[in-house]
Amino acid sequence: MKLADIADKMPLKFLCLPDDDLLDNDFTYAFASDLMSDALYLVNHDAGKTLLLTGLVNTQSLITAEMLDIKMLIYVRNKEVPQELLNLAKDKEIGIAAFAGTMFKACGLLYDFGLKEAS
Amino acid sequence: MIKTFEVKSQDFQSAGQVSSAIKKLLKQLAVPADIIRRIAVASYEAEINMIIHSLGGTIVLDIEDDNIALTFQDEGPGIKDIDLAMQPGYSTASAKAREFGFGAGMGLCNIKRMADYFHISSKENSPTVLSIGFKVIE
Ligand SMILES: Nc1ncnc2c1ncn2[C@@H]1O[C@H](COP(=O)(O)OP(=O)(O)O)[C@@H](O)[C@H]1O
Ligand SMILES: [Mg+2]
Numbered sequence: 001m002k003l004a005d006i007a008d009k010m011p012l013k014f015l016c017l018p019d020d021d022l023l024d025n026d027f028t029y030a031f032a033s034d035l036m037s038d039a040l041y042l043v044n045h046d047a048g049k050t051l052l053l054t055g056l057v058n059t060q061s062l063i064t065a066e067m068l069d070i071k072m073l074i075y076v077r078n079k080e081v082p083q084e085l086l087n088l089a090k091d092k093e094i095g096i097a098a099f100a101g102t103m104f105k106a107c108g109l110l111y112d113f114g115l116k117e118a119s
Numbered sequence: 120m121i122k123t124f125e126v127k128s129q130d131f132q133s134a135g136q137v138s139s140a141i142k143k144l145l146k147q148l149a150v151p152a153d154i155i156r157r158i159a160v161a162s163y164e165a166e167i168n169m170i171i172h173s174l175g176g177t178i179v180l181d182i183e184d185d186n187i188a189l190t191f192q193d194e195g196p197g198i199k200d201i202d203l204a205m206q207p208g209y210s211t212a213s214a215k216a217r218e219f220g221f222g223a224g225m226g227l228c229n230i231k232r233m234a235d236y237f238h239i240s241s242k243e244n245s246p247t248v249l250s251i252g253f254k255v256i257e
Binding site: 034035036037038040041047054056058059060061063064066067068069092 | 132134135138139142152156159160162163164219220221222223224225226228229
């Protein structure tokens with residue numbers, strides 16, 4: 001599903017969108033965790049089509065996305081995201097969006113849209 | 120080409136900077152993307168281990184035409200039982216490390232899985248030296 005449509009339906013609020021083309025990007029998979037080692041272990045294919053959802057608002061989640069070649073990070077529960085982190089995301093060309101609800105809600109919605117678990 | 124990077128103990132603020140720099144460098148050298156990704160993941164886990172478990176040390180990157188090697192050498196305190204440390208889920212990470220998203224006990228086994236070559240040597244009250252290598256095939 002296109003990021004623009006996902007963002008409309010959830011809804012998501014974009015905090016960093018390094019490239020407008022990302023909105024047209026199809027996302028087929030999602031991975032959700034606050035444990036970055038689990039993401040580093042379990043996301044192995046199609047990272048460019050994978051959304052990373054986490055409540056961990058810090059550089060570690062951003063660098064995890066960078067190492068995995070993940071292009072889009074979703075922070076759940078509308079946590080405050082420091083400007084410094086957004087600048088770093090722009091630098092690394094990784095998108096960041098905020099979702100107001102819980103991780104459970106975010107995953108349920110994405111599952112409903114037909115996204116699959118990252119593998 | 121050989122490059123050396125410093126890693127400081129408990130320096131959560133800059134955790135990942137070395138792996139990020141390594142990834143950028145390998146991209147510039149046009150190393151195939153899937154190999155870069157395996158190196159990046161392994162390097163990040165190993166860098167984090169030096170920050171959260173060790174007294175600090177150095178990361179040496181050695182790039183040759185057909186092989187990329189990384190050596191992570193710290194100043195201790197070492198690992199008492201390497202077999203146990205290698206087990207998925209085993210972790211002695213601090214609460215602080217967990218707050219930063221680490222301490223799942225999946226690091227060493229993931230590093231081993233990503234690398235073509237893996238060797239770790241350590242004992243109690245000694246440095247830990249982790250050497251990993253990646254074959255580069257175009
Ligand atoms: N450089 C190191 N120095 C000392 N102990 C280490 C080092 N790297 C790993 N360890 C030990 O091995 C365990 C397992 O490491 P790892 O699989 O990366 O899991 P985690 O880092 O999540 O605890 C650690 O909890 C720690 O006890
Ligand atoms: Mg670790």
